[in-house]
Amino acid sequence: MAKAMTEDSLAEAIAYELRREILRGNLPPGAPIKERDNAERQGVSRTPMREAIRILAKEGLVQLRPLRSPVVADPSLSEIIDQIRVLHALELLSGELACEKASDDEIARIGSLKDRIENIYGEADTLDVFELDMQFHSAIVAASHNAALAETHGAYMARLWRARYLSARRRLSRDRVLRQHKAIHAALARRDANAIKAEIAAHLGAMIANIEDHFREAGNDERG
Amino acid sequence: MAKAMTEDSLAEAIAYELRREILRGNLPPGAPIKERDNAERQGVSRTPMREAIRILAKEGLVQLRPLRSPVVADPSLSEIIDQIRVLHALELLSGELACEKASDDEIARIGSLKDRIENIYGEADTLDVFELDMQFHSAIVAASHNAALAETHGAYMARLWRARYLSARRRLSRDRVLRQHKAIHAALARRDANAIKAEIAAHLGAMIANIEDHFREAGNDERG
DNA sequence: CTTGCGAACTTGGTATACCAGACCAGCTAC
DNA sequence: GTAGCTGGTCTGGTATACCAAGTTCGCAAG
Structure with missing residues (x-):
């Protein structure tokens, strides 16, 4: 599988990587996705990380909660x-x-x-x-x-x-x-x-x- | 229809207003949605405006183009x-x-x-x-x-x-x-x-x- | 008059700084 | 001993500054 670092924007590339992390199980269902921590870990700023989280949220892989850390979705x-x-x-x-x-x-x-x-x-x-x-x-x-x-x-x-x-x-x-x-x-x-x-x-x-x-x-x- | 200013985030409220603008026709199909201009007009910063545009893009009302202004979708x-x-x-x-x-x-x-x-x-x-x-x-x-x-x-x-x-x-x-x-x-x-x-x-x-x-x-x- | 080049401006993309609300721990008063 | 308050800390939300790429317009050379 080819890398997706050639994506248009950084955010999409991050979303791609995050998605694989989630699907591989490195980020298990229920795990919090903190903007700051994840941004720092991947060596990017919060802005594209934030956008990446939103992308995954729209896809349903991540669940956004008001005033809380987003978490990996854990559907029943x-x-x-x-x-x-x-x-x-x-x-x-x-x-x-x-x-x-x-x-x-x-x-x-x-x-x-x-x-x-x-x-x-x-x-x-x-x-x-x-x-x-x-x-x-x-x-x-x-x-x-x-x-x-x-x-x-x-x-x-x-x-x-x-x-x-x-x-x-x-x-x-x-x-x-x-x-x-x-x-x-x-x-x-x-x-x-x-x-x-x-x-x-x-x-x-x-x-x-x-x-x-x-x-x-x-x-x-x-x-x- | 009740206002949606009680939305969780500013971005969603902006998205709501922008959506109505588009649907009412004030922003006709093909019209550019410039981050800076729109943000200034609505009196907010680019960050939530940017997020609002992404929301509408996911909904298909706005079309994102690499390295170009987003435009109001004009579907055939x-x-x-x-x-x-x-x-x-x-x-x-x-x-x-x-x-x-x-x-x-x-x-x-x-x-x-x-x-x-x-x-x-x-x-x-x-x-x-x-x-x-x-x-x-x-x-x-x-x-x-x-x-x-x-x-x-x-x-x-x-x-x-x-x-x-x-x-x-x-x-x-x-x-x-x-x-x-x-x-x-x-x-x-x-x-x-x-x-x-x-x-x-x-x-x-x-x-x-x-x-x-x-x-x-x-x-x-x-x-x- | 036309064409090619370049600088300035416009755009979205990214990083960083600041803000407010929520949560938690520890202290204090009853 | 316990309940309630309070400060610190962690979180996401927002604003702003900076950057790189693209377009455009004007000027100069042919």
């Missing part, structure tokens, strides 16, 4: 499921639109992403697999040729990154995920809107099941 | 339709969930909002009607008991406020809008998910038609 199971439901609706729309508007090149690219994920799944760093998986889904969204949809979908993917990370670590889900990716790509290649919607529903349903399992196992230590 | 017809498609998907989900989860009280409140809109439609200030209409739709979303959905839906409502404003000024659409509101409420009262989805689809379809008409009439003066 029900909140995560709510978010997945929205993501689901967005992906259904993108699947439908993609069947209608995707170019053959775009479909081919989606297919090659599917193949790459198959090849590295279970071998490479989980976070890297994730960025590929995100590219797979984002490519479908991009193929729908709807900028607003792409933007909102991207925000939800980032917001659910941690949940998806936890979900994907469940080994039993591996084959299912790969099979579903294949089915989604096949439906898109046939431009079969109903089929792709069904496959996407199954894909998201599996994700919910995984996350429910995770919460059940991990115990609901002071969660809601 | 196709971009607006793309956004409405997303809004449509969100409202379908909210209608479906609301049928399942809404309390009787919530449904009653939605009904009373519908009645209030009927009563003042065409008489009160258009912007006020709009905030009521927004409350009607937001109440349905709230009744779906999905915080993420509510948040994203609210962002799209704000983003499309101007387009909806232009759409609703078309007198011919008045009766249709009121009838559709009534049908949506009735379907919700029956908890008929399929019916509410059909009605919402019609509602959004009418909105697209109105906006297409507007663009056709207004001429595509240097629009994309």
Whole structure:
């Protein structure tokens, strides 16, 4: 994964790094993100750090509280499921639109992403697999040729990154995920809107099941 | 509409005022939003003004450009339709969930909002009607008991406020809008998910038609 | 008259300093 | 011993100063 230090602004670069810290778990849910401390640690001033925190807050990874330190978001199971439901609706729309508007090149690219994920799944760093998986889904969204949809979908993917990370670590889900990716790509290649919607529903349903399992196992230590 | 000067931060209050300026048309699409000038005009420093601009940018009302002044967003017809498609998907989900989860009280409140809109439609200030209409739709979303959905839906409502404003000024659409509101409420009262989805689809379809008409009439003066 | 170069101004980006409110610890008075 | 106040300290919020990059306009040379 390429570094993102070439971002337009410092704030975005900081947000990128902070995001990875959060998703990797170095900054666990509930941890405070103090403007001063973090700014000093990363060697920047508070201004861009502040803006970076706002970016992550808008994405839902960080929770702002009036007159308190922002904290890493610690969504409950029900909140995560709510978010997945929205993501689901967005992906259904993108699947439908993609069947209608995707170019053959775009479909081919989606297919090659599917193949790459198959090849590295279970071998490479989980976070890297994730960025590929995100590219797979984002490519479908991009193929729908709807900028607003792409933007909102991207925000939800980032917001659910941690949940998806936890979900994907469940080994039993591996084959299912790969099979579903294949089915989604096949439906898109046939431009079969109903089929792709069904496959996407199954894909998201599996994700919910995984996350429910995770919460059940991990115990609901002071969660809601 | 009550003032929002009681917001947590100055930036949010500025964002609120700026948003109204944009939606009222005092700041027309394409107008530059210079940090220094606007900050001075409103008597604040650049810092909160900057943050306010970022808030509006995230909402899509303002467009940020690297190394250029931000400008009031001037979406093309196709971009607006793309956004409405997303809004449509969100409202379908909210209608479906609301049928399942809404309390009787919530449904009653939605009904009373519908009645209030009927009563003042065409008489009160258009912007006020709009905030009521927004409350009607937001109440349905709230009744779906999905915080993420509510948040994203609210962002799209704000983003499309101007387009909806232009759409609703078309007198011919008045009766249709009121009838559709009534049908949506009735379907919700029956908890008929399929019916509410059909009605919402019609509602959004009418909105697209109105906006297409507007663009056709207004001429595509240097629009994309 | 045209064209190329450069300086000044305008812009957003960043750093720093200051402010006010909230929280906490320790002391004091009952 | 405990409850309540009070000072210090930590926090985010705001203002301001500085910087670098881009645009523009004017002047001079051809």
